[in-house]
Amino acid sequence: MIGATRLRGEQIPVKFGFREHTEETFPSIVGDIPRGALTEIAGPASSGRTSLLHSLLANMTSRQEFCALLDVENTFDPESAATAEVRLSQVLWVRCGGNAEHALKAADMLAQGGGFGLVAIDLGDTPEKVIRRIPLAAWFRLRHGVENTRTALIAVAQQIHARSCSALKIELSCQRTLWRGQLPGCFLHGLELAAQATRNHCAQKHTFTVRR
Amino acid sequence: MFACLHAPGNLTLLVECAAHFSPLIEETSTGTVVFDVRGLERMFGTVEQLAAAITRRTGVSANLALAANPDAAAHAARGFSGTTIVPTGRESAMLAPLPLYLLSGSPEFARNLDLWGIRTFGEFAALPPLGVAARLGEEGAHLQRLARGAGQRQLRPRVAPVVFREERELEDSIDLMESLLFLLSQMVRDVCERLRFYGRATNELRLRLKLERAPDHTATLCLPVPILNAKVLLKLLQLELNERPPRAPIERIHLELAPVEPRTAQHGLFFPPVPEPEKLEITLARIRGLVGAANVGAPEILDTYRPDAFRMRILTPSKETNLPLRPKLALRRFRPPRPAQVWCTDHGKPTRVFSRVGGGAVSACAGPWRGGGDWWTPEVWDRQEWDVEISSIGVFRLSRDCLRGLWLLDGNYD
Numbered sequence: 211m212i213g214a215t216r217l218r219g220e221q222i223p224v225k226f227g228f229r230e231h232t233e234e235t236f237p238s239i240v241g242d243i244p245r246g247a248l249t250e251i252a253g254p255a256s257s258g259r260t261s262l263l264h265s266l267l268a269n270m271t272s273r274q275e276f277c278a279l280l281d282v283e284n285t286f287d288p289e290s291a292a293t294a295e296v297r298l299s300q301v302l303w304v305r306c307g308g309n310a311e312h313a314l315k316a317a318d319m320l321a322q323g324g325g326f327g328l329v330a331i332d333l334g335d336t337p338e339k340v341i342r343r344i345p346l347a348a349w350f351r352l353r354h355g356v357e358n359t360r361t362a363l364i365a366v367a368q369q370i371h372a373r374s375c376s377a378l379k380i381e382l383s384c385q386r387t388l389w390r391g392q393l394p395g396c397f398l399h400g401l402e403l404a405a406q407a408t409r410n411h412c413a414q415k416h417t418f419t420v421r422r
Numbered sequence: 423m424f425a426c427l428h429a430p431g432n433l434t435l436l437v438e439c440a441a442h443f444s445p446l447i448e449e450t451s452t453g454t455v456v457f458d459v460r461g462l463e464r465m466f467g468t469v470e471q472l473a474a475a476i477t478r479r480t481g482v483s484a485n486l487a488l489a490a491n492p493d494a495a496a497h498a499a500r501g502f503s504g505t506t507i508v509p510t511g512r513e514s515a516m517l518a519p520l521p522l523y524l525l526s527g528s529p530e531f532a533r534n535l536d537l538w539g540i541r542t543f544g545e546f547a548a549l550p551p552l553g554v555a556a557r558l559g560e561e562g563a564h565l566q567r568l569a570r571g572a573g574q575r576q577l578r579p580r581v582a583p584v585v586f587r588e589e590r591e592l593e594d595s596i597d598l599m600e601s602l603l604f605l606l607s608q609m610v611r612d613v614c615e616r617l618r619f620y621g622r623a624t625n626e627l628r629l630r631l632k633l634e635r636a637p638d639h640t641a642t643l644c645l646p647v648p649i650l651n652a653k654v655l656l657k658l659l660q661l662e663l664n665e666r667p668p669r670a671p672i673e674r675i676h677l678e679l680a681p682v683e684p685r686t687a688q689h690g691l692f693f694p695p696v697p698e699p700e701k702l703e704i705t706l707a708r709i710r711g712l713v714g715a716a717n718v719g720a721p722e723i724l725d726t727y728r729p730d731a732f733r734m735r736i737l738t739p740s741k742e743t744n745l746p747l748r749p750k751l752a753l754r755r756f757r758p759p760r761p762a763q764v765w766c767t768d769h770g771k772p773t774r775v776f777s778r779v780g781g782g783a784v785s786a787c788a789g790p791w792r793g794g795g796d797w798w799t800p801e802v803w804d805r806q807e808w809d810v811e812i813s814s815i816g817v818f819r820l821s822r823d824c825l826r827g828l829w830l831l832d833g834n835y836d
Contacts, residue, residue: 256816260752260836274739275694285754287833288721288732294750298721299738304709305717316709323705325697334754334836360695387811389786397788398809398817400751401835422751 244377245327248353248363252370253382258403259334259366260285261420262382264294266328266364271297275327278302278320280313283335302326310340314348321355321363329356330364341371349375379408385417398422423469424577425476426456426495429484437580439480446579448492454500456492458577473505489513493573497543500524513571518544525565531558543569584620586613587678595634595671599663602631602672607656609677614652623648623684627655629662632674639668646736647699648685654700655679661707696739727795728803729821729832730755751835753819759830762820772820775812777831786811790822809835 243249243266253259263279268291270277277300279286284305288298302320306313313331320329333341349365349372356363365372370379383404390399400421407414425443427436430453437455440447446458459472466472469488476486487498489508494517498506501520508516520543522535534557540546547570555563567573588609596602606629617624625648631639641662649655685699697705710718719734762777772784789808796802804824811817817835822828 254816255754255834256836258836260754261749264752265749273694274696276696276737276739284757285833286721287730287753287755288723289730290750290753291721292723294752298723299735301720302706302737303719303721303734304713306713307717309713312712315712319705319708323697323701325695325702327694384816387786387817389788396786398751398835401817420749420751 242378243362243364245360245362246356246358247377248349248356248365248372248375249378249380250370250372250376251364251366251380251382252368254368254384256384256387256401257382258384258401258405258420259382260290260332261294261401262380263330263332263364263366264291264296266362267291267296267301267330268294270327270362271300273327274300276300276302276325277328278304278317278326278330280304280306280316280320280329280331282306282310282313282331282333283308285332285335308336310336310344314344314352317352317363318355321352321359321361324359324361326361328362328364330366333365333367336367338368341367341369344371346373346375349373377409381406381408388419388421423459423462423488423490424456424492424495425459425473426450426454426487426489426492426499427476427480427484428454428487428496428499429480429482432482432484435482436480436484439476442479443476446577448577449580450492450496454496456496456577459488469507473507477505489571491571491573492575492577493568494571497524497568497571508571514544514547514569517569517571518542518547522546522569525568527565528561531561531565534558584616584681585678586617586622586624586681587676588613589677590675592673592675595673597671599667602663602668602675603656603660605675606659606677607652609675610656610659611652613677613679614650614655617650617679617681620681621684622681623650624655624679625649625682626680627659628678628680629659630676631668631672632676633668633670634673636670639666639672641666645703647703648682649700649703650684651700654704657704658707661704661711665711702737727793729793729805730757753833754836755833756831759821759832762829762831764820764822764829772808772810775810775818775820775829775831779818779831779834780812780815782813782815784810785813787820789820794824807832 251259251262267277279301281303286303292298304316310333317329317331320326352363353375385402385404387401388399389396391397400419402419405416427440429436433452437447440455440457443459444457448456450456462472466475473486473488485499485503487495487506489495489498490510494508494513497517497520498508501524522541546566551566554566590605625645627643629641633639643658643662706718720737721732722735724731724733760777760779762775764772765774766772772787774783775781787808787810790806792806794804806822806824808820810820819832821830821832823830
């Protein structure tokens with residue numbers, strides 16, 4: 211299954227392997243996003259967090275599952291998601307107007323309601339001091355909300371915050387920007403990224419590219 | 423025994439008159455009603471006395487006919503003026519002089535009989551039934567039976583439109599939410615029971631509260647799927663009233679549910695689970711209460727070149743099942759776009775960018791791409807876009823609003 215993210219119900223330790231720098235390696239990083247657990251995706255700006263999230267949404271919606279995106283800073287770009295083949299009609303987009311507390315409450319409600327394949331909280335542009343104020347108990351509550359369900363809970367931020375609550379932590383960083391052509395007529399071609407996936411204290415490193 | 427009243431253009435009055443004698447009323451055509459008067463002999467006496475009572479009750483000049491079957495009564499009322507009583511067993515003889523156009527056959531049937539020289543019910547009834555069936559088919563045989571006054575059919579009584587509405591006039595006005603919800607729960611349950619009785623569900627709930635010395639408070643809940651669960655409807659009402667409570671004590675409650683066909687869906691064993699519509703609607707109502715109704719929904723991209731043009735719709739399953747091929751570089755939009763200070767070369771290429779997001783020298787850039795549109799509206803737009811890599815910050819989409827001369831950071835490639 212090239213270019214698709216596999217989501218499994220069971221918790222199986224995954225052996226990530228190093229791959230060549232090809233575009234197909236990106237999904238293999240997140241090959242086993244666990245359902246019924248919290249996964250954290252962290253990284254600074256231009257580190258591929260959103261591309262990874264869109265890839266997950268595209269994969270879920272292509273299986274006719276419904277997804278929810280709790281967008282704290284209202285940064286979701288539907289056009290860019292549609293390019294990544296996300297079925298927008300199956301994505302519940304909640305714009306929280308900069309209020310992280312509302313996003314966590316809404317995530318809790320959706321997790322309790324059930325039926326969603328993926329619930330993502332996008333805290334990617336939320337100031338770190340705001341996220342640090344979220345108590346660990348809130349993350350635990352969210353984790354318990356999705357436990358024993360088929361919902362994969364994803365949190366996107368600049369740093370890892372949920373610590374032991376998350377079953378999988380993916381830290382991303384940008385290696386270099388890829389431009390095609392010679393100046394002055396060049397185009398933005400993509401980003402070369404590095405990812406470190408940590409599960410059960412075992413970290414695996416990968417490098418891959420996302421292209422426009 | 424059936425009675426027929428015929429007065430063109432007075433259908434409402436005829437129905438009103440017929441309703442005094444029978445609940446089974448058929449609106450046969452505009453200006454003709456047929457109603458069942460069987461069993462009224464005990465109340466009114468003979469058929470003649472019954473006919474006289476009906477004539478007295480009719481407020482307008484109308485033809486009245488009483489016959490053993492609805493069709494004979496209808497033909498007699500249309501064909502004879504005044505009151506006509508068709509004795510049982512003598513229908514054929516009574517109807518014989520009536521003109522044939524009263525049978526309302528097809529144009530071909532009328533043309534054929536006209537060519538044969540048949541003009542009246544009696545002449546048509548006298549033809550051999552087998553020959554009529556052979557030449558005119560089933561329609562001919564049926565119309566011949568009607569011409570003989572031997573029609574056999576049930577009345578098709580009109581059904582008054584059922585309104586699923588409850589209204590409560592309160593002796594003392596109420597100003598507590600608990601009291602209001604207590605009354606609403608009874609009303610919603612009653613209307614839902616009625617809906618269930620008629621095999622209907624609802625997708626729209628309208629609530630109107632008459633307030634004391636204040637304009638009416640109205641609330642309309644439009645549901646994406648038909649629902650027939652009183653608890654769910656009450657919860658949705660409660661969330662709506664919590665969000666927009668009435669501003670004064672309530673004197674009267676008016677509740678109306680729009681009836682629709684109930685939802686019939688059977689999920690396959692191998693389909694992924696989807697949120698239960700009733701539960702999802704309550705969850706969404708709660709989330710709308712938190713973040714505002716305009717901020718919840720499924721995005722739909724508008725058919726325009728204007729950047730960031732979308733609207734919110736309801737969640738619907740998509741039929742496409744093809745797997746995405748590869749991940750694509752995504753853009754995180756800044757809403758609203760961040761104003762930026764930009765230094766450019768002589769050729770207009772950005773070299774240094776500063777904004778609230780951060781700033782620095784531009785290490786690489788691509789562009790410009792020009793775009794514009796809506797010049798025929800007040801919302802005209804004209805812009806140049808650049809993809810810029812700002813050292814140690816990231817890759818951004820930078821745009822220049824050519825109309826206002828502003829530089830803006832639209833978003834961050836992530």
